[in-house]
Amino acid sequence: MSVAAAPSTALPGGLRGFKILLPFAVLIAIWWAVKAGGGIEDGLLVSPLQAWDAFVHLATHGVLAEYASSSLRMIGIAALLSMLIGVPIGFAVGTNRYAAHSLEGFLRFLQSISGIAWLPLAIIWFGFSHTTTLVIVIYSLIVPIIFNAMIGVRAIPENYVMALRSLGASRFRLVTDVYLPGALPSIVVGLRLGMGYGWRALIAAEMLVRKGGLGDLIFGARTFGQIDRIMVGMIIIGCLYIIVDRLIVQPIENLTVARWGLLRL
Amino acid sequence: MQAAAPSPEDKIVVTGFRHFFDTADGPVQATDFLDLCIRPGEFVTLVGPSGCGKTTLLKAIAGFIRPTEGTIHCDGKRVAEPGRDRGVVFQELAILPWRTVRRNIGHGLEIMGVPRAERDQKVSRLIELTGLAGFEDRYPHELSGGMKQRVAVARTWAADPDVILMDEPFAAVDAMTRLTLQEELARLCAATRKTVFFITHSVDEAVFLADRVLVMTRRPGRIKAVIDVPGRGSGRDWESFKLDAGMQLIAERVLRLVRDERGATTPSGAGAPPAAARA
Numbered sequence: 001m002s003v004a005a006a007p008s009t010a011l012p013g014g015l016r017g018f019k020i021l022l023p024f025a026v027l028i029a030i031w032w033a034v035k036a037g038g039g040i041e042d043g044l045l046v047s048p049l050q051a052w053d054a055f056v057h058l059a060t061h062g063v064l065a066e067y068a069s070s071s072l073r074m075i076g077i078a079a080l081l082s083m084l085i086g087v088p089i090g091f092a093v094g095t096n097r098y099a100a101h102s103l104e105g106f107l108r109f110l111q112s113i114s115g116i117a118w119l120p121l122a123i124i125w126f127g128f129s130h131t132t133t134l135v136i137v138i139y140s141l142i143v144p145i146i147f148n149a150m151i152g153v154r155a156i157p158e159n160y161v162m163a164l165r166s167l168g169a170s171r172f173r174l175v176t177d178v179y180l181p182g183a184l185p186s187i188v189v190g191l192r193l194g195m196g197y198g199w200r201a202l203i204a205a206e207m208l209v210r211k212g213g214l215g216d217l218i219f220g221a222r223t224f225g226q227i228d229r230i231m232v233g234m235i236i237i238g239c240l241y242i243i244v245d246r247l248i249v250q251p252i253e254n255l256t257v258a259r260w261g262l263l264r265l
Numbered sequence: 266m267q268a269a270a271p272s273p274e275d276k277i278v279v280t281g282f283r284h285f286f287d288t289a290d291g292p293v294q295a296t297d298f299l300d301l302c303i304r305p306g307e308f309v310t311l312v313g314p315s316g317c318g319k320t321t322l323l324k325a326i327a328g329f330i331r332p333t334e335g336t337i338h339c340d341g342k343r344v345a346e347p348g349r350d351r352g353v354v355f356q357e358l359a360i361l362p363w364r365t366v367r368r369n370i371g372h373g374l375e376i377m378g379v380p381r382a383e384r385d386q387k388v389s390r391l392i393e394l395t396g397l398a399g400f401e402d403r404y405p406h407e408l409s410g411g412m413k414q415r416v417a418v419a420r421t422w423a424a425d426p427d428v429i430l431m432d433e434p435f436a437a438v439d440a441m442t443r444l445t446l447q448e449e450l451a452r453l454c455a456a457t458r459k460t461v462f463f464i465t466h467s468v469d470e471a472v473f474l475a476d477r478v479l480v481m482t483r484r485p486g487r488i489k490a491v492i493d494v495p496g497r498g499s500g501r502d503w504e505s506f507k508l509d510a511g512m513q514l515i516a517e518r519v520l521r522l523v524r525d526e527r528g529a530t531t532p533s534g535a536g537a538p539p540a541a542a543r544a
Contacts, residue, residue, distance in 0.1 A: 162329055
């Protein structure tokens with residue numbers, strides 16, 4: 001019995017992994033076929049194997065670690081600062097009906113001007129510096145965090161707040177005991193969205209600022225026509241984002257949803 | 266109006282309470298020069314048609330809304346904001362889903378800064394009293410509707426306010442559970458001698474729980490009638506309540522008063538259906 005049961009439970013897991021990897025395998029196969037079949041020269045496109053060699057070279061010489069850690073550090077700092085600044089703003093706006101009304105349109109307006117569109121101004125103001133990169137990334141990250149913190153606070157039933165006030169809760173108590181836990185699932189959604197926007201803005205800013213990071217790596221490689229480095233860099237950008245999202249942000253989201261249970265009733 | 270003149274001993278005194286709401290179509294009048302006195306330790310229930318301003322009155326006593334006109338005093342002090350002297354139990358959705366039963370019930374004590382050991386002791390006693398033993402560490406989404414309301418009631422009692430305001434606390438609970446909760450509440454109130462102001466749609470519930478039933482007019486609401494219900498003593502139970510002719514007579518009278526206000530489909534007076542129809 002148990003012997004028969006084991007494969008049937010193991011199979012869906014394996015199947016899921018296979019399903020996730022399948023599109024990647026197809027893409028690599030097409031890439032390979034185009035390179036080999038089309039007879040495209042190395043100056044335009046390298047083969048997956050050549051890209052792998054470039055990856056090994058970059059990884060073993062410590063170059064990759066340096067560029068990648070620079071990008072990760074930047075997104076980490078930006079995420080932290082965005083939460084510290086964005087959540088209180090979102091709460092302040094969300095608990096004030098009039099402010100929420102007037103700011104909602106404004107936030108949507110800001111959301112439509114991508115972080116990259118701020119790069120020209122930021123470079124004029126802060127030069128080709130880490131400050132410029134950080135400002136652009138925080139800008140991209142913070143708008144969805146503010147927005148979702150605001151929405152999260154507004155979705156909290158008024159009864160929670162009234163009940164606590166009649167138990168003698170101070171404003172600070174309301175924040176720690178009602179607003180923060182109540183809005184947390186929404187804030188995490190905002191963080192997750194913001195990380196996506198922020199990561200893209202980061203790579204773009206790094207390409208222009210040229211002070212390290214994966215954007216710098218692939219843009220620098222272009223100068224020397226190092227197609228293999230460019231392609232490896234792009235793949236790393238995608239992989240790192242998935243890793244950060246799946247290993248850090250999503251577990252937080254799952255945790256809050258699981259703990260908070262059927263909050264939506 | 267039969268509302269007695271306020272005396273200094275009254276726990277809650279509402280005078281000339283008139284309230285308007287701002288809506289898109291202009292101001293709507295919720296209540297009209299409403300007067301009300303509640304004596305210490307008294308259980309007062311309020312019935313009236315939907316939208317007559319019952320909840321507005323309760324929220325004003327709780328301090329959540331400021332009256333457009335009139336004053337509200339609690340213990341001789343003018344009510345200006347919510348306070349822990351006036352606990353509130355809402356119809357639903359008021360216990361926090363991210364806190365366990367124990368931490369929800371102890372929340373008021375936590376806010377007051379009551380030491381852990383003392384808090385645990387008080388909470389455990391209320392968990393016993395409200396029949397929640399065994400569910401201390403559950404989250405609200407794991408509880409039935411009736412148990413959630415028990416938690417809400419226990420949380421309010423744990424904070425030990427002088428006055429407890431209840432806004433249709435059992436309306437969202439199934440009929441059988443409601444009967445049990447009402448009996449439990451009657452016992453709890455008799456044991457703790459709190460001053461309770463209780464809003465309901467149900468005439469039977471109003472009479473069953475009360476020392477005094479207030480009937481409100483339709484909007485803008487005023488107190489239309491005050492009916493004394495004798496012999497609350499140590500709490501009532503439904504079997505004897507149903508068999509008590511005196512109680513049934515009171516319930517019928519209240520029902521008639523409420524029905525008149527709703528512009529009832531049946532003519533008032535003789536032949537009003539027995540109060541049991543509302544149970």
